[in-house]
Amino acid sequence: MLLNNFQADLDYAKELDKKDSLKGFREEFYLKPGTIYMDGNSLGLLSKRAEKTLLQSLEDWKEFGIDGWTQGTYPWFYMAEELSKSLAPLVGGSPEEVIVTGSTTVNLHQLVSTFYKPEGKRTKILADELTFPSDIYALQSQLRTRGYDSDTHLIRVKSRDSRFLDEDDIIDAMDETVNLIVLPTVLYRSGQILDIKRLTDEAHKRGILIGFDACHSVGSMPHSFSEWDVDFAFWCNYKHLNGGPGGVGGLFVNRKHFGKMPGLAGWFSSNKENQFDMEHTLTPANSAGAFQIGTPHVLSTAPLIGSLEIFTEAGIENIRQKSLKINQYLMNLIDNELIDLGFFIGTPREDVRRGGHVSLEHEEAARICKSLKENGIIPDFRAPNIIRLAPVALYTSYEEVWEVVQILKKIMVEKQYEKFKNEREVVA
Incomplete structure (x- = not known):
């Protein structure tokens, strides 16, 4: 899915959120303040209706x-x-x-x-x-x-x-x-x-x-x-x-x-x-x-x-369209901000071949995931080198995706991950 006039700044993310037809469903879920949840492909968040x-x-x-x-x-x-x-x-x-x-x-x-x-x-x-x-x-x-x-x-x-x-x-x-x-x-x-x-x-x-x-x-x-x-x-x-x-x-x-x-x-x-x-x-x-x-x-x-x-x-067709769009936005940001820092997108680029998450590969993936958690981002790790990030259509905002990429960039530039061992936790 092509994003019209993609820009890597925060204002563009906020504009996408304004136009998001599913944004009202975000209020249905329990979102922890100070945390950005990117692991809905492993365990979805609790909704008030559930x-x-x-x-x-x-x-x-x-x-x-x-x-x-x-x-x-x-x-x-x-x-x-x-x-x-x-x-x-x-x-x-x-x-x-x-x-x-x-x-x-x-x-x-x-x-x-x-x-x-x-x-x-x-x-x-x-x-x-x-x-x-x-x-x-x-x-x-x-x-x-x-x-x-x-x-x-x-x-x-x-x-x-x-x-x-x-x-x-x-x-x-x-x-x-x-x-x-x-x-x-x-x-x-x-x-x-x-x-x-x-x-x-x-x-x-x-x-x-x-x-x-x-x-x-x-x-x-x-x-x-x-x-x-x-x-x-x-x-x-x-x-x-x-x-x-x-x-x-x-x-x-x-x-x-x-x-x-x-x-x-x-x-x-x-x-x-x-x-x-x-x-x-x-x-x-x-x-x-x-x-x-x-x-x-x-x-x-x-x-x-x-x-x-x-x-x-919400309608599953609407959910799919938002999922494709927000994941494409995430990949565009990664291309713009992170590729020169050793990351590789290990997920198909074509809409018809891509599911609901993005697999970001890096040789220091386990340590980076631990650093993300320290910064309030909840990712998912899969050995040996995959950080799975899942912007979920019903409760993830474009602004949150933008913040995740900025924090990832900061972690890499400041080498924050080096304080951790490059090995998974008991539950990855």
């Missing part, structure tokens, strides 16, 4: 006890399905294809257990070498439980430059031995968006099912999972969707797979009309609800009710 819906669910528990399952402001028994109505437009599915449940890795285990059906030559799972480690651990585990050697049966497509993936390389790896493909929508380090539709089309041409980890895209950009004919997807709701630390995750299952018995069945896999029949034969829901396993984590789900209200009002 706090309100959590407290209301506690009130329902206090008032109704066990009757809170069917009474109160947000009855617990139907909470996941009700939330699907608000979440579905963000991922481009129908409410029946979406469910709020589990966690990212639990949902991945569920989906692989359901859709990975090795047969004949088709026994391998295709992933990539840049994906988040938890996905790899889960896929290796799934292969081992089927009696396969995960070293030989998990294909990890290599990156040509350790930053990005080339879709041609992924497609070339879709051979007759591949049974299932699991890829990220957005790479968690570089922020690259994969061509989801193209990869899905190519997988299906070869008779291969394909699913996506959407943790780093849901809430920052639109999706069209149904239209793209994606078989399944899964994600967390605590990053761009601001659902709270450890909040309940979500998954999408294409309606063409409805009626398929879940690989990991549980009580909440049931059709809700039959669930309390207490039969020992599962009657699964004819929707994504069938891929639930256990009882919903009500108090971890409740904040998402309020958070999704904000997304419905």
Whole structure:
């Protein structure tokens, strides 16, 4: 996204803030005075509405006890399905294809257990070498439980430059031995968006099912999972969707797979009309609800009710446009102020290939992140050399982005980072 008449001064940042159609949503969030939060791609901030819906669910528990399952402001028994109505437009599915449940890795285990059906030559799972480690651990585990050697049966497509993936390389790896493909929508380090539709089309041409980890895209950009004919997807709701630390995750299952018995069945896999029949034969829901396993984590789900209200009002297309613009502004400032200080932007420049954060590379990244925190900036570090900065459309201002770059420049010029060790903290 080109910025008209870009200027590197503060007045230009203030002018962009005046024209920002989403600026009113900033008041919805708890912003710590004296701090600029740039880590919303790891954990989104608490909104006042998320706090309100959590407290209301506690009130329902206090008032109704066990009757809170069917009474109160947000009855617990139907909470996941009700939330699907608000979440579905963000991922481009129908409410029946979406469910709020589990966690990212639990949902991945569920989906692989359901859709990975090795047969004949088709026994391998295709992933990539840049994906988040938890996905790899889960896929290796799934292969081992089927009696396969995960070293030989998990294909990890290599990156040509350790930053990005080339879709041609992924497609070339879709051979007759591949049974299932699991890829990220957005790479968690570089922020690259994969061509989801193209990869899905190519997988299906070869008779291969394909699913996506959407943790780093849901809430920052639109999706069209149904239209793209994606078989399944899964994600967390605590990053761009601001659902709270450890909040309940979500998954999408294409309606063409409805009626398929879940690989990991549980009580909440049931059709809700039959669930309390207490039969020992599962009657699964004819929707994504069938891929639930256990009882919903009500108090971890409740904040998402309020958070999704904000997304419905703001509109995901508007959020994406602001995200692209403010991240482009950040990159322009980096080009103008920081490139001569040893920094490199390791994120795609093209809008269509860039997610909701900027990866700034520097050999002293760990020390620089510590210095940023000392200066009131909350960044994100990824070993060995990445500072992830995420201006979030709903609560980050252009003036804050300008301030972040000025502080980064000051840290480098004054060598403030040299007082710290160049190693990550226990939680990076």
